[in-house]
Amino acid sequence: MPHLTPPTNDTIYLSNLTLTTTIAPGDVWSRAGKPTPVILSLRLLLPSQDLARPGHSDNVEHTISYGTLAKEVTKAIAARGSFASLREFAEHVSLASLVLAGRKDVAVETRSVLPEGLLLAEGVGVEMRLVGDPKMMSELANAVLFVDRLRVACVVGVNSHERLQKQWVVINLRLWQFPEEMWTTYPAAMKVVVDTVEQSEFLTIETLATEIARVMCVQFAVERITVAVEKPSALTFAKGSGVEVTRSRRFFVQE
Incomplete structure (x- = not known):
């Protein structure tokens, strides 16, 4: 932009x-x-x-x-x-x-x-x-830790054909506040994120993005994170379409 x-x-x-x-x-x-x-x-x-x-x-x-x-x-x-x-x-x-x-x-x-x-x-x-x-x-x-274009396949979407097989989603993460050990343990955290996404079957990427934020905040004590999820194949004439959310650990604790 x-x-x-x-x-x-x-x-x-x-x-x-x-x-x-x-x-x-x-x-x-x-x-x-x-x-x-x-x-x-x-x-x-x-x-x-x-x-x-x-x-x-x-x-x-x-x-x-x-x-x-x-x-x-x-x-x-x-x-x-x-x-x-x-x-x-x-x-x-x-x-x-x-x-x-x-x-x-x-x-x-x-x-x-x-x-x-x-x-x-x-x-x-x-x-x-x-x-x-x-x-x-x-x-x-x-100092901000980020992950660019993490590609994972999952079932996501409201259309009937989207429920038949997995499609790629592209995930971008920005960690604003997090435990010091995350600087070296991020591979383990990303494995949990990948496993979570692969096993998910949400209708919307809004829910998927929120679930990724929940995993990072609740399981890995990240205090604030921005999660963007994109579906590259959702629209024929667009390279990608997606959502971005920023959530805090407090948001999930108060749920």
């Missing part, structure tokens, strides 16, 4: 930089210590009109070189070698970027994706935002 307001920051960014490292809990089969690809996108958010000087001077020394940024991030990842979680990886990248910027008025946003992180999903990853002033840093409260 389009952004309806103009940005207020000047930005230097890297898009889909591919790196290789070791991140727990491991590769697509959760084998510990196996190197895995990581796709990193990074945005340095600068004050408004901060790039006016290099824009006028045409001098690369008056800006933060995106080439240097890519090299420093790659070097920092290689020097570390391995990471205890996706969160630790994202924090390391963010701090290396802020060190290079060397300023307190800069923030960094990162999106780190493991394309081989889950067997049935296109990716699992973390989105994080950190600011350059240490006094303003929270304890990574702005």
Whole structure:
């Protein structure tokens, strides 16, 4: 969907930089210590009109070189070698970027994706935002764990032909507040989600999305989650149609 307001920051960014490292809990089969690809996108958010000087001077020394940024991030990842979680990886990248910027008025946003992180999903990853002033840093409260395009087959739909056989649904998850151990135990949680969806026979994807949220909140103590469920084959002339819900653990406890 389009952004309806103009940005207020000047930005230097890297898009889909591919790196290789070791991140727990491991590769697509959760084998510990196996190197895995990581796709990193990074945005340095600068004050408004901060790039006016290099824009006028045409001098690369008056800006933060995106080439240097890519090299420093790659070097920092290689020097570390391995990471205890996706969160630790994202924090390391963010701090290396802020060190290079060397300023307190800069923030960094990162999106780190493991394309081989889950067997049935296109990716699992973390989105994080950190600011350059240490006094303003929270304890990574702005770190979000997400799962992209988890594909599962199930019976779902109100039409008679939809009750005859399973069809694919595509699930996207964003975990906003959750126990710390979820950073390394997400494969087990996703297995429960897959099993739940495969065994379900709901009429609506609204109910299916709610049931997925219930599983994550009740069984895995997730405090807040957004669940999107899409049916790619529901409409002939649309690539997909679906619903998205955001639920809290409190919502299900009060039922």
